[in-house]
Amino acid sequence: KPTELKTVKEYVDSHYADMNATYAGQAKGKNVIVIHLESFQQFSIDRKVNGQEVTPFLNSLYHSSDSLSFANFFHEVGQGKTSDAENMLETSTFGLPQGSLFAKLGNDQTFQAMPAILNQRAGYSSAVFHGNNGSFWNRTRVYKNMGYQNWISGEYFNTTGKRSTAWGLKDKLLFKDSVPYLEQLQQPFYAKYLTVTNHTPFELDKEDQDPNFQTSNSGSKYIDNYFITNHYLDQSIREFFDYLKKSGLYNNTMVVLYGDHYGINNTENQELAPLLGKDPSQWTDLDTENLQRTPLIIHMPGLKGGGVKTTYGGEIDVAPTIEHLLGISTKRYIQLGQDLLSTNRSQLVVMRNKDWITPEYASISGTIWDCRTNTIVSSPTVEQQKLFKKLQADANEKLAVSDSLNQKNLLRFYHPLDFKNVDAANFDYSKSST
Numbered sequence: 438k439p440t441e442l443k444t445v446k447e448y449v450d451s452h453y454a455d456m457n458a459t460y461a462g463q464a465k466g467k468n469v470i471v472i473h474l475e476s477f478q479q480f481s482i483d484r485k486v487n488g489q490e491v492t493p494f495l496n497s498l499y500h501s502s503d504s505l506s507f508a509n510f511f512h513e514v515g516q517g518k519t520s521d522a523e524n525m526l527e528t529s530t531f532g533l534p535q536g537s538l539f540a541k542l543g544n545d546q547t548f549q550a551m552p553a554i555l556n557q558r559a560g561y562s563s564a565v566f567h568g569n570n571g572s573f574w575n576r577t578r579v580y581k582n583m584g585y586q587n588w589i590s591g592e593y594f595n596t597t598g599k600r601s602t603a604w605g606l607k608d609k610l611l612f613k614d615s616v617p618y619l620e621q622l623q624q625p626f627y628a629k630y631l632t633v634t635n636h637t638p639f640e641l642d643k644e645d646q647d648p649n650f651q652t653s654n655s656g657s658k659y660i661d662n663y664f665i666t667n668h669y670l671d672q673s674i675r676e677f678f679d680y681l682k683k684s685g686l687y688n689n690t691m692v693v694l695y696g697d698h699y700g701i702n703n704t705e706n707q708e709l710a711p712l713l714g715k716d717p718s719q720w721t722d723l724d725t726e727n728l729q730r731t732p733l734i735i736h737m738p739g740l741k742g743g744g745v746k747t748t749y750g751g752e753i754d755v756a757p758t759i760e761h762l763l764g765i766s767t768k769r770y771i772q773l774g775q776d777l778l779s780t781n782r783s784q785l786v787v788m789r790n791k792d793w794i795t796p797e798y799a800s801i802s803g804t805i806w807d808c809r810t811n812t813i814v815s816s817p818t819v820e821q822q823k824l825f826k827k828l829q830a831d832a833n834e835k836l837a838v839s840d841s842l843n844q845k846n847l848l849r850f851y852h853p854l855d856f857k858n859v860d861a862a863n864f865d866y867s868k869s870s871t
Protein backbone atom coordinates (compact mmCIF):
# COMPACT_ATOMS: atom_id res chain seq x y z
CA LYS A 438 0.00 0.00 0.00
CA PRO A 439 1.85 3.08 -1.20
CA THR A 440 2.72 5.87 1.19
CA GLU A 441 1.14 8.35 -1.25
CA LEU A 442 -2.26 6.89 -0.41
CA LYS A 443 -1.56 7.35 3.28
CA THR A 444 -0.82 11.03 2.69
CA VAL A 445 -4.06 11.43 0.76
CA LYS A 446 -6.09 9.66 3.43
CA GLU A 447 -4.58 11.79 6.19
CA TYR A 448 -5.46 14.93 4.25
CA VAL A 449 -9.05 13.76 3.75
CA ASP A 450 -9.49 12.74 7.39
CA SER A 451 -8.17 16.04 8.70
CA HIS A 452 -10.45 18.04 6.37
CA TYR A 453 -13.63 16.07 6.88
CA ALA A 454 -16.63 18.36 7.41
CA ASP A 455 -19.39 16.54 9.22
CA MET A 456 -23.12 16.48 8.51
CA ASN A 457 -25.39 19.28 9.59
CA ALA A 458 -28.21 17.76 11.65
CA THR A 459 -30.78 20.16 10.13
CA TYR A 460 -30.16 18.75 6.66
CA ALA A 461 -28.70 15.27 7.09
CA GLY A 462 -30.99 12.63 5.65
CA GLN A 463 -33.74 15.02 4.59
CA ALA A 464 -33.73 13.46 1.13
CA LYS A 465 -33.28 9.89 2.32
CA GLY A 466 -34.66 7.41 -0.19
CA LYS A 467 -35.66 10.09 -2.72
CA ASN A 468 -34.78 9.92 -6.38
CA VAL A 469 -31.98 12.27 -7.38
CA ILE A 470 -31.96 14.11 -10.68
CA VAL A 471 -28.86 16.17 -11.43
CA ILE A 472 -29.34 18.71 -14.20
CA HIS A 473 -26.11 20.01 -15.68
CA LEU A 474 -26.83 23.49 -17.04
CA GLU A 475 -24.34 23.85 -19.85
CA SER A 476 -22.21 27.03 -19.63
CA PHE A 477 -24.76 28.67 -17.35
CA GLN A 478 -23.39 31.45 -15.14
CA GLN A 479 -24.73 32.94 -11.95
CA PHE A 480 -25.03 36.41 -13.48
CA SER A 481 -27.96 35.19 -15.56
CA ILE A 482 -29.97 34.45 -12.41
CA ASP A 483 -32.36 37.35 -11.77
CA ARG A 484 -30.93 39.10 -14.85
CA LYS A 485 -33.31 41.28 -16.79
CA VAL A 486 -32.77 42.22 -20.41
CA ASN A 487 -35.07 44.87 -21.87
CA GLY A 488 -37.03 44.72 -18.64
CA GLN A 489 -37.67 40.99 -19.00
CA GLU A 490 -36.28 38.15 -16.92
CA VAL A 491 -33.96 35.94 -18.96
CA THR A 492 -34.62 32.81 -16.89
CA PRO A 493 -37.91 33.26 -15.01
CA PHE A 494 -38.32 29.60 -14.12
CA LEU A 495 -34.78 29.10 -12.80
CA ASN A 496 -35.21 32.35 -10.85
CA SER A 497 -38.35 30.97 -9.25
CA LEU A 498 -36.49 27.78 -8.29
CA TYR A 499 -33.57 29.84 -6.99
CA HIS A 500 -35.84 31.81 -4.66
CA SER A 501 -38.18 28.97 -3.68
CA SER A 502 -38.24 28.04 0.02
CA ASP A 503 -38.11 24.44 -1.21
CA SER A 504 -34.61 25.12 -2.56
CA LEU A 505 -31.15 25.35 -1.15
CA SER A 506 -29.52 27.92 -3.42
CA PHE A 507 -25.91 28.99 -3.30
CA ALA A 508 -24.94 32.55 -4.17
CA ASN A 509 -21.18 31.98 -3.88
CA PHE A 510 -20.71 28.72 -5.71
CA PHE A 511 -17.81 28.61 -8.19
CA HIS A 512 -16.93 26.35 -11.07
CA GLU A 513 -13.47 24.89 -10.69
CA VAL A 514 -12.89 23.30 -14.09
CA GLY A 515 -9.66 23.21 -16.07
CA GLN A 516 -9.17 22.27 -19.70
CA GLY A 517 -11.55 19.34 -19.36
CA LYS A 518 -14.51 21.78 -19.13
CA THR A 519 -17.77 19.75 -18.96
CA SER A 520 -15.88 16.55 -18.22
CA ASP A 521 -13.98 18.17 -15.34
CA ALA A 522 -17.26 19.39 -13.89
CA GLU A 523 -18.74 15.91 -14.15
CA ASN A 524 -15.67 14.40 -12.52
CA MET A 525 -15.78 16.86 -9.63
CA LEU A 526 -19.51 16.48 -9.08
CA GLU A 527 -19.35 12.72 -8.97
CA THR A 528 -16.00 11.97 -7.34
CA SER A 529 -15.25 15.11 -5.33
CA THR A 530 -11.73 15.20 -6.81
CA PHE A 531 -10.32 17.74 -9.24
CA GLY A 532 -9.69 17.34 -12.94
CA LEU A 533 -6.10 17.34 -14.16
CA PRO A 534 -3.74 20.34 -14.38
CA GLN A 535 -3.67 19.81 -18.16
CA GLY A 536 -6.22 18.14 -20.40
CA SER A 537 -9.30 16.19 -19.41
CA LEU A 538 -9.19 13.44 -16.79
CA PHE A 539 -12.02 11.67 -18.62
CA ALA A 540 -10.04 11.65 -21.85
CA LYS A 541 -6.56 11.01 -20.47
CA LEU A 542 -7.17 8.57 -17.63
CA GLY A 543 -10.79 7.50 -17.97
CA ASN A 544 -10.16 4.13 -19.64
CA ASP A 545 -8.48 2.47 -16.69
CA GLN A 546 -9.18 4.75 -13.74
CA THR A 547 -10.61 3.33 -10.53
CA PHE A 548 -13.49 5.58 -9.52
CA GLN A 549 -15.44 5.55 -6.29
CA ALA A 550 -18.13 7.73 -7.75
CA MET A 551 -21.65 8.69 -6.82
CA PRO A 552 -23.55 6.16 -9.02
CA ALA A 553 -21.70 3.24 -7.41
CA ILE A 554 -21.83 4.69 -3.89
CA LEU A 555 -25.57 5.35 -4.04
CA ASN A 556 -26.18 1.94 -5.57
CA GLN A 557 -24.18 0.08 -2.97
CA ARG A 558 -25.25 2.08 0.07
CA ALA A 559 -28.90 2.71 -0.75
CA GLY A 560 -29.95 0.55 -3.72
CA TYR A 561 -30.11 3.33 -6.31
CA SER A 562 -30.27 2.59 -10.02
CA SER A 563 -28.50 5.09 -12.29
CA ALA A 564 -28.61 6.71 -15.72
CA VAL A 565 -27.11 9.60 -17.70
CA PHE A 566 -29.01 11.38 -20.47
CA HIS A 567 -27.27 13.51 -23.07
CA GLY A 568 -27.92 14.46 -26.68
CA ASN A 569 -24.36 14.22 -28.02
CA ASN A 570 -22.47 11.11 -29.22
CA GLY A 571 -21.63 8.62 -26.51
CA SER A 572 -17.92 8.75 -27.16
CA PHE A 573 -17.55 12.52 -26.66
CA TRP A 574 -15.22 13.20 -23.69
CA ASN A 575 -14.68 9.41 -23.54
CA ARG A 576 -17.92 9.15 -21.64
CA THR A 577 -18.81 5.57 -22.58
CA ARG A 578 -15.64 4.25 -20.97
CA VAL A 579 -15.73 6.58 -17.98
CA TYR A 580 -19.38 5.98 -17.13
CA LYS A 581 -18.80 2.23 -17.02
CA ASN A 582 -15.89 2.76 -14.65
CA MET A 583 -18.06 5.02 -12.53
CA GLY A 584 -20.74 2.35 -12.33
CA TYR A 585 -23.47 4.00 -14.36
CA GLN A 586 -26.00 1.35 -15.26
CA ASN A 587 -27.48 3.23 -18.23
CA TRP A 588 -25.93 5.70 -20.65
CA ILE A 589 -28.63 7.16 -22.83
CA SER A 590 -26.54 9.12 -25.32
CA GLY A 591 -27.27 10.74 -28.66
CA GLU A 592 -27.36 7.31 -30.32
CA TYR A 593 -30.64 6.60 -28.52
CA PHE A 594 -32.41 9.65 -29.89
CA ASN A 595 -33.50 10.98 -33.24
CA THR A 596 -30.98 13.79 -33.62
CA THR A 597 -31.51 14.51 -37.29
CA GLY A 598 -31.97 17.90 -38.94
CA LYS A 599 -33.37 20.69 -36.87
CA ARG A 600 -33.76 18.47 -33.83
CA SER A 601 -30.11 19.19 -33.03
CA THR A 602 -27.59 22.00 -32.79
CA ALA A 603 -23.89 21.39 -33.47
CA TRP A 604 -23.64 19.92 -29.94
CA GLY A 605 -26.49 17.44 -30.16
CA LEU A 606 -30.19 17.06 -29.46
CA LYS A 607 -31.87 20.27 -28.36
CA ASP A 608 -32.61 20.42 -24.64
CA LYS A 609 -36.41 20.49 -24.85
CA LEU A 610 -36.29 17.34 -26.97
CA LEU A 611 -33.73 15.70 -24.70
CA PHE A 612 -36.02 16.05 -21.69
CA LYS A 613 -39.07 14.98 -23.65
CA ASP A 614 -37.53 12.03 -25.48
CA SER A 615 -35.82 10.76 -22.32
CA VAL A 616 -39.12 10.08 -20.55
CA PRO A 617 -39.68 6.53 -21.88
CA TYR A 618 -36.23 5.59 -20.52
CA LEU A 619 -36.59 7.51 -17.26
CA GLU A 620 -39.85 5.74 -16.60
CA GLN A 621 -38.14 2.35 -16.86
CA LEU A 622 -35.67 3.15 -14.10
CA GLN A 623 -36.19 1.33 -10.88
CA GLN A 624 -36.74 3.76 -8.00
CA PRO A 625 -34.96 5.20 -6.20
CA PHE A 626 -32.80 6.34 -9.09
CA TYR A 627 -29.87 8.65 -9.59
CA ALA A 628 -30.24 10.31 -13.00
CA LYS A 629 -28.09 12.95 -14.63
CA TYR A 630 -29.11 15.17 -17.52
CA LEU A 631 -26.40 16.98 -19.46
CA THR A 632 -27.96 19.85 -21.37
CA VAL A 633 -26.12 21.22 -24.37
CA THR A 634 -28.08 23.89 -26.25
CA ASN A 635 -26.63 26.72 -24.15
CA HIS A 636 -23.15 26.02 -25.52
CA THR A 637 -20.94 28.46 -27.39
CA PRO A 638 -21.61 29.88 -30.01
CA PHE A 639 -25.16 29.81 -28.55
CA GLU A 640 -26.88 29.42 -31.89
CA LEU A 641 -30.54 28.45 -32.02
CA ASP A 642 -32.97 28.11 -34.91
CA LYS A 643 -35.51 30.91 -35.12
CA GLU A 644 -38.43 28.53 -34.59
CA ASP A 645 -37.02 27.47 -31.20
CA GLN A 646 -36.78 31.06 -30.01
CA ASP A 647 -39.48 32.66 -27.88
CA PRO A 648 -41.02 35.45 -30.01
CA ASN A 649 -41.91 37.26 -26.77
CA PHE A 650 -38.32 37.40 -25.58
CA GLN A 651 -36.18 40.24 -26.87
CA THR A 652 -32.48 39.78 -26.24
CA SER A 653 -29.81 42.40 -25.57
CA ASN A 654 -28.13 44.56 -28.15
CA SER A 655 -24.74 44.55 -26.47
CA GLY A 656 -22.40 44.75 -29.43
CA SER A 657 -21.32 41.15 -28.77
CA LYS A 658 -23.03 38.43 -30.76
CA TYR A 659 -22.03 35.90 -28.08
CA ILE A 660 -23.74 37.80 -25.29
CA ASP A 661 -26.91 38.48 -27.27
CA ASN A 662 -27.09 34.83 -28.34
CA TYR A 663 -26.27 33.66 -24.82
CA PHE A 664 -29.41 35.21 -23.37
CA ILE A 665 -31.46 33.57 -26.13
CA THR A 666 -30.12 30.10 -25.33
CA ASN A 667 -30.33 30.83 -21.56
CA HIS A 668 -34.00 31.55 -22.10
CA TYR A 669 -34.48 28.37 -24.12
CA LEU A 670 -32.68 26.35 -21.42
CA ASP A 671 -34.97 27.91 -18.82
CA GLN A 672 -38.06 26.90 -20.78
CA SER A 673 -36.75 23.37 -21.20
CA ILE A 674 -36.29 23.05 -17.42
CA ARG A 675 -39.79 24.39 -16.81
CA GLU A 676 -41.24 21.84 -19.24
CA PHE A 677 -39.32 19.06 -17.50
CA PHE A 678 -40.61 20.16 -14.11
CA ASP A 679 -44.15 20.19 -15.57
CA TYR A 680 -43.58 16.57 -16.53
CA LEU A 681 -42.16 15.67 -13.11
CA LYS A 682 -45.21 17.18 -11.44
CA LYS A 683 -47.69 15.56 -13.79
CA SER A 684 -46.09 12.14 -13.42
CA GLY A 685 -45.90 12.43 -9.63
CA LEU A 686 -42.12 11.97 -9.64
CA TYR A 687 -41.73 15.50 -8.33
CA ASN A 688 -42.95 14.53 -4.87
CA ASN A 689 -40.26 11.93 -4.26
CA THR A 690 -37.34 13.50 -6.10
CA MET A 691 -34.54 15.88 -5.19
CA VAL A 692 -33.42 17.90 -8.21
CA VAL A 693 -29.91 19.35 -8.24
CA LEU A 694 -29.19 22.01 -10.88
CA TYR A 695 -25.75 23.47 -11.49
CA GLY A 696 -23.82 25.45 -14.10
CA ASP A 697 -20.63 23.68 -15.19
CA HIS A 698 -18.45 26.67 -16.20
CA TYR A 699 -18.54 30.08 -17.81
CA GLY A 700 -20.13 30.58 -21.21
CA ILE A 701 -19.09 34.15 -21.87
CA ASN A 702 -15.41 34.53 -22.62
CA ASN A 703 -13.19 37.25 -21.10
CA THR A 704 -12.95 38.79 -24.56
CA GLU A 705 -16.58 39.93 -24.17
CA ASN A 706 -16.22 41.63 -20.77
CA GLN A 707 -16.27 45.14 -22.19
CA GLU A 708 -19.66 44.49 -23.79
CA LEU A 709 -20.94 42.57 -20.79
CA ALA A 710 -20.05 45.21 -18.18
CA PRO A 711 -22.87 47.70 -18.95
CA LEU A 712 -25.45 44.90 -18.81
CA LEU A 713 -24.25 44.11 -15.29
CA GLY A 714 -24.44 47.78 -14.33
CA LYS A 715 -20.67 48.25 -14.47
CA ASP A 716 -18.41 50.79 -16.10
CA PRO A 717 -16.33 48.90 -18.72
CA SER A 718 -13.33 51.17 -18.15
CA GLN A 719 -13.30 50.14 -14.45
CA TRP A 720 -13.42 46.39 -15.15
CA THR A 721 -10.91 44.43 -13.03
CA ASP A 722 -9.48 40.92 -12.91
CA LEU A 723 -11.54 40.42 -9.76
CA ASP A 724 -14.69 41.24 -11.74
CA THR A 725 -13.70 38.45 -14.11
CA GLU A 726 -13.07 36.08 -11.20
CA ASN A 727 -16.45 36.98 -9.71
CA LEU A 728 -18.06 35.88 -12.98
CA GLN A 729 -16.82 32.35 -12.36
CA ARG A 730 -19.80 31.86 -10.06
CA THR A 731 -22.30 29.36 -11.43
CA PRO A 732 -25.65 28.48 -9.88
CA LEU A 733 -26.19 25.54 -7.59
CA ILE A 734 -29.81 24.90 -6.68
CA ILE A 735 -30.95 21.87 -4.71
CA HIS A 736 -34.72 21.63 -4.95
CA MET A 737 -37.04 19.31 -3.05
CA PRO A 738 -40.66 19.83 -2.07
CA GLY A 739 -41.01 20.08 1.70
CA LEU A 740 -37.33 20.94 2.27
CA LYS A 741 -36.69 22.40 5.71
CA GLY A 742 -34.11 25.13 6.13
CA GLY A 743 -34.09 26.22 2.49
CA GLY A 744 -33.07 29.63 1.20
CA VAL A 745 -30.20 31.39 -0.51
CA LYS A 746 -26.97 30.44 1.24
CA THR A 747 -23.86 32.62 1.11
CA THR A 748 -21.27 30.00 2.04
CA TYR A 749 -18.28 29.89 -0.37
CA GLY A 750 -17.83 26.63 -2.20
CA GLY A 751 -17.41 24.95 -5.53
CA GLU A 752 -18.02 21.90 -7.68
CA ILE A 753 -15.69 19.79 -5.57
CA ASP A 754 -18.17 20.13 -2.66
CA VAL A 755 -21.33 18.85 -4.33
CA ALA A 756 -20.96 15.06 -3.87
CA PRO A 757 -20.64 15.11 -0.06
CA THR A 758 -23.47 17.67 0.09
CA ILE A 759 -25.82 15.38 -1.86
CA GLU A 760 -24.74 12.25 -0.03
CA HIS A 761 -25.31 13.85 3.36
CA LEU A 762 -28.76 15.05 2.29
CA LEU A 763 -29.47 11.42 1.41
CA GLY A 764 -28.31 10.40 4.86
CA ILE A 765 -25.15 8.69 3.57
CA SER A 766 -22.05 9.48 5.61
CA THR A 767 -19.04 10.21 3.40
CA LYS A 768 -16.43 9.74 6.08
CA ARG A 769 -15.16 6.47 4.69
CA TYR A 770 -14.55 7.78 1.15
CA ILE A 771 -11.72 9.76 -0.34
CA GLN A 772 -13.43 13.00 -1.25
CA LEU A 773 -11.68 16.37 -1.28
CA GLY A 774 -14.76 18.55 -1.05
CA GLN A 775 -16.70 19.53 2.03
CA ASP A 776 -20.48 19.40 2.51
CA LEU A 777 -21.73 22.92 1.69
CA LEU A 778 -24.19 22.67 4.57
CA SER A 779 -21.65 21.68 7.19
CA THR A 780 -21.00 24.27 9.89
CA ASN A 781 -17.26 23.56 10.14
CA ARG A 782 -16.21 23.91 6.52
CA SER A 783 -13.51 26.06 4.97
CA GLN A 784 -14.46 29.15 2.93
CA LEU A 785 -11.43 28.77 0.67
CA VAL A 786 -12.43 27.98 -2.92
CA VAL A 787 -9.60 26.55 -5.00
CA MET A 788 -9.45 26.94 -8.77
CA ARG A 789 -7.71 24.44 -11.01
CA ASN A 790 -5.00 26.99 -11.93
CA LYS A 791 -4.08 27.59 -8.25
CA ASP A 792 -6.06 30.81 -8.03
CA TRP A 793 -8.32 30.94 -4.98
CA ILE A 794 -11.06 33.04 -3.47
CA THR A 795 -12.52 33.57 0.02
CA PRO A 796 -15.20 36.05 1.11
CA GLU A 797 -12.41 38.55 1.92
CA TYR A 798 -9.59 37.95 -0.56
CA ALA A 799 -8.81 36.43 -3.93
CA SER A 800 -5.56 35.39 -5.53
CA ILE A 801 -5.55 35.83 -9.29
CA SER A 802 -2.37 34.84 -11.15
CA GLY A 803 -0.41 35.52 -7.95
CA THR A 804 -1.91 38.97 -7.28
CA ILE A 805 -3.98 39.35 -4.11
CA TRP A 806 -7.27 41.26 -4.32
CA ASP A 807 -9.47 42.63 -1.56
CA CYS A 808 -12.95 41.36 -2.45
CA ARG A 809 -14.74 44.05 -0.46
CA THR A 810 -13.04 47.03 -2.17
CA ASN A 811 -12.29 45.38 -5.55
CA THR A 812 -8.67 46.62 -5.35
CA ILE A 813 -5.26 44.98 -5.29
CA VAL A 814 -3.74 44.52 -1.85
CA SER A 815 -0.52 46.34 -2.71
CA SER A 816 1.09 46.69 0.71
CA PRO A 817 -0.08 43.78 2.87
CA THR A 818 0.58 43.83 6.60
CA VAL A 819 2.74 41.09 8.11
CA GLU A 820 -0.45 39.44 9.35
CA GLN A 821 -1.94 39.53 5.86
CA GLN A 822 1.23 38.17 4.30
CA LYS A 823 1.07 35.23 6.66
CA LEU A 824 -2.59 34.65 5.87
CA PHE A 825 -2.09 34.79 2.08
CA LYS A 826 0.81 32.38 2.30
CA LYS A 827 -1.26 29.98 4.34
CA LEU A 828 -4.23 30.17 1.95
CA GLN A 829 -1.99 29.57 -1.06
CA ALA A 830 -0.31 26.64 0.67
CA ASP A 831 -3.74 25.17 1.49
CA ALA A 832 -4.86 25.62 -2.12
CA ASN A 833 -1.69 24.03 -3.49
CA GLU A 834 -1.97 21.12 -1.07
CA LYS A 835 -5.57 20.39 -2.05
CA LEU A 836 -4.66 20.29 -5.75
CA ALA A 837 -1.50 18.26 -5.12
CA VAL A 838 -3.41 15.68 -3.11
CA SER A 839 -6.00 15.38 -5.89
CA ASP A 840 -3.31 15.07 -8.56
CA SER A 841 -1.40 12.44 -6.66
CA LEU A 842 -4.61 10.46 -6.13
CA ASN A 843 -5.76 10.67 -9.72
CA GLN A 844 -2.49 10.56 -11.65
CA LYS A 845 -1.30 7.48 -9.75
CA ASN A 846 -4.76 5.91 -9.75
CA LEU A 847 -4.45 5.39 -6.01
CA LEU A 848 -8.07 4.39 -5.46
CA ARG A 849 -7.02 0.99 -6.85
CA PHE A 850 -5.47 0.41 -3.46
CA TYR A 851 -8.23 1.94 -1.37
CA HIS A 852 -11.07 -0.18 -0.07
CA PRO A 853 -13.76 1.75 1.80
CA LEU A 854 -15.97 -0.27 4.12
CA ASP A 855 -18.47 -2.39 2.13
CA PHE A 856 -17.46 -0.86 -1.20
CA LYS A 857 -17.18 -3.34 -4.04
CA ASN A 858 -14.97 -2.13 -6.87
CA VAL A 859 -16.86 -1.36 -10.05
CA ASP A 860 -16.47 -3.86 -12.88
CA ALA A 861 -16.99 -2.10 -16.21
CA ALA A 862 -17.75 -5.46 -17.84
CA ASN A 863 -21.07 -5.49 -15.99
CA PHE A 864 -22.41 -2.70 -18.16
CA ASP A 865 -23.52 -2.80 -21.76
CA TYR A 866 -24.72 0.48 -23.19
CA SER A 867 -25.46 -0.67 -26.71
CA LYS A 868 -28.95 0.20 -27.77
CA SER A 869 -29.92 -3.31 -28.79
CA SER A 870 -29.36 -4.58 -25.27
CA THR A 871 -32.07 -2.50 -23.66
Ligand code: GP9
Pocket residue numbers: 517518519520569570573604631633636
Ligand atom coordinates in the same frame (compact mmCIF):
# COMPACT_ATOMS: atom_id res chain seq x y z
C1 GP9 B 1 -20.41 17.85 -25.18
C2 GP9 B 1 -20.81 18.81 -24.12
C3 GP9 B 1 -19.95 20.05 -24.10
O1 GP9 B 1 -21.04 16.62 -25.21
O2 GP9 B 1 -20.95 18.19 -22.88
O3 GP9 B 1 -18.74 19.93 -23.47
P1 GP9 B 1 -17.79 21.22 -23.21
O4 GP9 B 1 -17.37 21.74 -24.57
O5 GP9 B 1 -18.56 22.24 -22.45
O6 GP9 B 1 -16.64 20.68 -22.43
Ligand code: MN
Pocket residue numbers: 475476518519520697698
Ligand atom coordinates in the same frame (compact mmCIF):
# COMPACT_ATOMS: atom_id res chain seq x y z
MN1 MN C 1 -19.57 22.48 -20.62
